[in-house]
Each structure stands twice: as structure tokens, then as C-alpha cells.
Amino acid sequence: MTSEQQSYYELRQPPSDGISSVNFCPYSVNLLVTSWDNTVRCYDTQNNVQKWQYTHKGPVLDGCFPEKTKIYSSDIFGGIKQYDPVSGVEKEIGTHKKGVKSIVYNITTQQLYSGSWDQHLKVWDTRSDTPEISSHNLESKVYTMDCSSISNMLVVGTADKYITIFDIRKMDMPLQKRESSIKYQTRCIRCFTDGKGYALASVEGRIAMEYFDPSPAAQSKKYAFKCHRPNEGGVDVVYPVNCIAFNPIYGTFATGGCDKNVFFWDGANRKRLHFLKTYPTSISSMSFNSDGNILAVASSYTFEEGEKDHPPDQIFIHHINENKIKPFEKPPQK
Structure with a gap:
């Protein structure tokens, strides 16, 4: 067995249906997993055991684990729940008219943001008895979103291939609305760690690597690159990046x-750093722990080829050598 093979293992007792998201709790070995089998599960990844679970009325589309006593999750019927793993208490936060595809929590504002297939973005104060603060019609289904606590930017990707950017300190109207620089459907958006x-x-x-600052100098830095396009039989086959x-x-x-692969990239230097592994099926979600040395990978068929027989849903925990994920170092000039 190679050192690369020894550096990862599979979690026991995975969900029985598609894995929609995996998210590490900050400063913890606990991993939150949401699934189409109506469940939200927490795993202790160090001891490889499931700690607890709770259920929704339907398939769970997303979840977030911002603090040790706060879990949020959303389902295909538009329901949003809060769960306290210490007390075991569940709380209904609110609803959308259709499935809630994405939820994010900002620790600074202590607000929850939910994006739905009903074309609305909602803002919630989960501490209040009347938690809904505001609702914003984005005129298209929400597919993905993320929030930067550094720059206070909330970025929402919708089915019409537009990107709507809010300053969470002033949610009365969007800060920017821009058409995606990629002409095909958006699957995932994640903010840079520096908030830019x-x-x-x-x-x-x-x-696509995009920048919030609308100035020509900042926008000149943006670029896009091809990936997950393996050569099969002499032909480059294009797969979705999930x-x-x-x-x-x-x-x-x-x-x-959907090519079953995971790659590491240095966006600032435009370099591919490392090929991690080929998995049994599509990669549906991933999450780094707060130390950046563990990566959870969900191998779960995403039905890109319709209904068919497929490998079981699995979650792999990788211990990452820092040399695989460190930024590219240019050789010193002579």
C-alpha cells in the first residue's frame, strides 16, 4: 500500500441515498452531512463514528455547521431547520415555496441566508421569534451561493447564469448583478479566502476566477480555465464541475x-498543483477542516446521465500533505 493510499479512509455508515453536501464544523473533527434520504448526520471523523442525526420531511439539499451548537439545514419542500446538538432540540426557522438549494450563515451578522428554487433569497435572524428579516426576488432559481465574512459579500448564482452580489451590511438592494463569464449553467460558487x-x-x-472590485485594474485579473476534461479514446470529454x-x-x-476526479489548484499563479484520486463515481461535495489538513470528499452519483445503476454513496476522509496544497513557488531567478 502506498503512502497516498494510507492517507485516506472511508467513513462508516454513510447515508443511504445521494449526498447533497458535506461541511466541517470550525475547529472540530465533526463533519455535517446532508442527504437525499431525508437525513442530516454528524460524524466524528477522527474516530470514524456517527454521533447523531435528525430528519426532514423530504430530501435535504444543504446544510451548514457554523458553530458547535448551531446546525442549519434545508429541504426540497422549502423547509429550513435549526438544530442544537448539545440539547438535541430542533427548531423550524421558516419556509420557501419551493426547495431551498443553498444556505449560508454569517457569524459576524449572526444571520442565515437561504436561496431557493422559488427564485427568492431570504435573510433570517435565527435568534428571533419572527426570524424572517427580508426577501429578495432574483427572478430565477437559486443554484448556489456563498458568503465572505472578510469582505461582507454574499454571492448568489442563479439558473439564468447571472451572479447577484450583495453587501450583507446593506441588503436593501444588490451591490452588483453581472452575467457569468462562463456561458453554461453555474454549478457552484465559493468565495476566495482573502474576500476579494x-x-x-x-x-x-x-x-472562472472573478473579483468583486469593479475597477478595470481588478477586473483585468479575472480569467477562466478548463478542467475535468479527461482524454478518453483520443477525445477530450467534458464533465460538469460540481x-x-x-x-x-x-x-x-x-x-x-462528474469525471470522478479531484484536483488541487493555485488560482493566484494559475497552476494545477496535484491530482488527488479517481473515485467510484461523481464528486458531489467537498469540505476542508479549519486547519486545512483534512479534506472530506463525497463520492455520490449526481444523475448527470439520468437514472442508472451506480456505485453506493461514500465519504472519504483525506489527510492532506501540505506540499500538495501549498501555493506554487516560482524558482529563484539566476
């Missing part, structure tokens, strides 16, 4: 696609 921009993944094997995970220490990032 975001990476966008699309269905046609491409990543997920992006930024390393919190180095600011580099991992991408996972």
Missing part, C-alpha cells in the same frame, strides 16, 4: 467533478 472574489464552477468543465473547496490556510482550492 469568488470561483465559479460550471457544467462544461470550466472554472464543487469547489478552498483551503483556509493557503487559499488554494480543490475541485470535484
Whole structure:
């Protein structure tokens, strides 16, 4: 067995249906997993055991684990729940008219943001008895979003291929609305660790690196690159890129696609750093722990080829050598 093989293992007792998201709790070995089997589960990844779980009325689309006593999750029927793993108490936060595809929490504002297939973005104060603060009609289904606590930017990707950017300190209207620089459907958006921009993944094997600052100098830095396009029988086959995970220490990032592969990238230097592994099926979600040395990878068929027999849903925990994820170092000039 190689050192690369010894550096990862599979979590026991995975969900029985598709894995929609995986998210590490900050400063903890606990991993939150949401699934189409109606459950939200927490795993102790160090001891490889499931700690607890709770259920929704339907398939769970997303979840977040911002603090040890706060879990949030959303489902296909539009429901949003809060769960306290210490007390075991569940609380209904609110609803959308259709499935809530993405939720994010900002620790600074202590507000929850939910994006739905009903074309609305909602803001919630989960401490209040009347938690809904505001609702924003984005005129298209929300597919993905992320929030930067550094720059206070909330970035929302919708089905019409537009990106709507809010300053969370002033949510009365969007700060920017821009058309995606990639002409095909958006799959995932994740903010840079420095808060200056975001990476966008699309269905046609491409990543765009975008910047919030609208000045010509900042916008001149943006670019896009091709990835997850393996050569099969002499032909480059294009696969969707489903997920992006930024390393919190180095600011580099991992991408996972329907080609069953995970790659590490240095966006600032425009370099591919490392090929991690080929998995049994599509990569549906990934998450780094707060130390940046562990990556959770969900191998879970995303039905890009319709209904068919597929490998079981699995979650792999990788211990990452820092040399694989550190930014590219240019050789010293002679």
C-alpha cells in the first residue's frame, strides 16, 4: 500500500441515498452531512463514528455547521431547520415555496441566508421569534451561493447564469448583478479566502476566477480555465464541475467533478498543483477542516446521465500533505 493510499479512509455508515453536501464544523473533527434520504448526520471523523442525526420531511439539499451548537439545514419542500446538538432540540426557522438549494450563515451578522428554487433569497435572524428579516426576488432559481465574512459579500448564482452580489451590511438592494463569464449553467460558487472574489464552477468543465472590485485594474485579473476534461479514446470529454473547496490556510482550492476526479489548484499563479484520486463515481461535495489538513470528499452519483445503476454513496476522509496544497513557488531567478 502506498503512502497516498494510507492517507485516506472511508467513513462508516454513510447515508443511504445521494449526498447533497458535506461541511466541517470550525475547529472540530465533526463533519455535517446532508442527504437525499431525508437525513442530516454528524460524524466524528477522527474516530470514524456517527454521533447523531435528525430528519426532514423530504430530501435535504444543504446544510451548514457554523458553530458547535448551531446546525442549519434545508429541504426540497422549502423547509429550513435549526438544530442544537448539545440539547438535541430542533427548531423550524421558516419556509420557501419551493426547495431551498443553498444556505449560508454569517457569524459576524449572526444571520442565515437561504436561496431557493422559488427564485427568492431570504435573510433570517435565527435568534428571533419572527426570524424572517427580508426577501429578495432574483427572478430565477437559486443554484448556489456563498458568503465572505472578510469582505461582507454574499454571492448568489442563479439558473439564468447571472451572479447577484450583495453587501450583507446593506441588503436593501444588490451591490452588483453581472452575467457569468462562463456561458453554461453555474454549478457552484465559493468565495476566495482573502474576500476579494469568488470561483465559479460550471457544467462544461470550466472554472472562472472573478473579483468583486469593479475597477478595470481588478477586473483585468479575472480569467477562466478548463478542467475535468479527461482524454478518453483520443477525445477530450467534458464533465460538469460540481464543487469547489478552498483551503483556509493557503487559499488554494480543490475541485470535484462528474469525471470522478479531484484536483488541487493555485488560482493566484494559475497552476494545477496535484491530482488527488479517481473515485467510484461523481464528486458531489467537498469540505476542508479549519486547519486545512483534512479534506472530506463525497463520492455520490449526481444523475448527470439520468437514472442508472451506480456505485453506493461514500465519504472519504483525506489527510492532506501540505506540499500538495501549498501555493506554487516560482524558482529563484539566476
